[in-house]
Amino acid sequence: MSAATSVGPVVPAVPGARRRSRGRWNAPLVAGLILFGLIVLCALCAPLLTSYDPIKQDLTNAFLEPGSKGHLLGTDSLGRDVLARLLYGARVDLQVGVLAVISPFVIGSLIGLIAGWFGGWLDAIVGRVVDMVIAFPFLVLVIALVFAMGPGTTSIYTAITLVGWVAYCRIVRGQVLVAKEQEYAMAARASGLPTWRILIRHLLPNVLLQAVVFTMSDIVLTLLAIVTLGFLGLGVPPPTPDWGTMIQEGQQFILDKWYMSTIPGLAVVLTGLALALIADGIVEKANR
């Protein structure tokens, strides 16, 4: 490593220097990234992978089984191609899932950072609000909020942000409480840097890792919430394809056409698995 081979009165670098480059990849991370990459690729290339319009109805060809001629995964009750709906649905669900995680992540982390750093009454108020939100189950609160605001993507974003920020706030606040007693935070204060600078440049990069790891599992949770909302008819309004809506539509025919709900269900499971693997991989990498 660089420090060890240099001139001057230097003791060889601490072992951490080499470990960093070695621990860059691990099995869960690679597997998760490949799987998630494939899913994203499928969603992006949807028009190339299928020639069907996901919302075009064809009642003469309804209820075709998977493997039918021209329809790899069959058609639904309105004769729409299931593969096309699945691929275009991935676009909608992934986009909403990722976007719906960004704003709670940003807002929650910032509130946690500020509450943890300044403490006092500010921290007390934030703490109470967080406790109040956490007292309700995530899904129940999201469903109630979307129900109150009416279905649609804006409602979903707003509801998930209102409920989701507390998790990030708690994680970041806890980390800040530890980090601000560290000497580097004191050293930054001792050199008289402005507070915002200390917070953004010195504390944030050191406390964000846990929040980033949580983001991965949070996307899974959010995806499930979106699918659940779709299933309950509160999600993306029809006829836009969405996995939750597809599961719900298939549910009426579950006894003789089991695959109608199972195929989008599998897509949800696979996406969740990919994200969970990525989260595990990041944790493992960080702990090495």
Added chain:
Amino acid sequence: MTTEPLLEVRDLHVDIPLSHGRLHAVRGVSLSVGVAESVGLVGESGSGKSLTLRALLGLLPRPARIVSGTILIDGEDVTGLPAKRLHRRLTDTMSMVFQDSLTALNPVMRVGEQIAEAPLRRLGKSRGEARAIAIDLMNKVGIADPERRYELYPHELSGGMRQRICIAIALSTKPRLILADEPTTALDVTIQAQVLRVLRQLKQEEHVSLLLVSHDLAVVSQTCSRLYVMYAGKVVESGALLDLIAEPRHPYTFSLLRSVPDPDHRVDRLLTIPGQPPDLSQAISGCSFAPRCPFAVDACHHQEPALEPAGAAGVERRSACLRVDTAERWSEMVAEEAVSKQ
């Protein structure tokens, strides 16, 4: 000293609130540091020396707080300033070097950027200027090949290098006084010597004053010209380094010096100080060192001694001991007692 001292602290009290009552950790410390002077603050763990230092920059760990005290910079009382201006004034004048360089550096920021940060953000330099200042400072603290080391992260450097980086960061605000909190305790002895040499050079070349906190008399005696000895949250003795070592005027200093080996004075046995420091959450009657003092008399347990001029050495010498007049015979008294025990 005829001119105003650079920094003067008067009657500083620091409390740590506990679930039951409060711990009176710093109990009326007064000290001063002159321009381009190196001053040592020694004492054992828990004597309040680090808290005193941190209180000066408003960096007390929670829940410790300053109860009272006055800080004067160039003879001007700054304690009354509004919080923001006070912080600005203090950080303009002083910077701090911490004990553990690994935790004192931001682990996710290149060391060079950490040095360049204050010039860039506080002194209003451009990016290029700040970088040049940082590299110049790295040279000053004895870092070879600073251009390349600028790009490294803290974990890629050795302990001695990291502490040099910390000193460079402390210098980056152009302070007139560096507060060093056990800067060499986490280092090997050879690296200690190098870091102390850097601190001494800074004093000579840059005329930066130094207030060094340490429990290690050897470290202090290599660096400082004047000493304050702290015990149980108070300064018990102060004076020029050589006077203080040659003729201690407080039994605590006396015992402390007798408990470390001295190559010039062979003794058969090193002295230990019996007992433990007092519990600072309780009120202390009389001299805080009396229960452990080999020379204590009845009065010591009831009457609290003031820090008063002591000895023939003149004004700079102070001691808080009721029995200071017997100081010249302390060595004999200890020897006699050892004989009578056998």
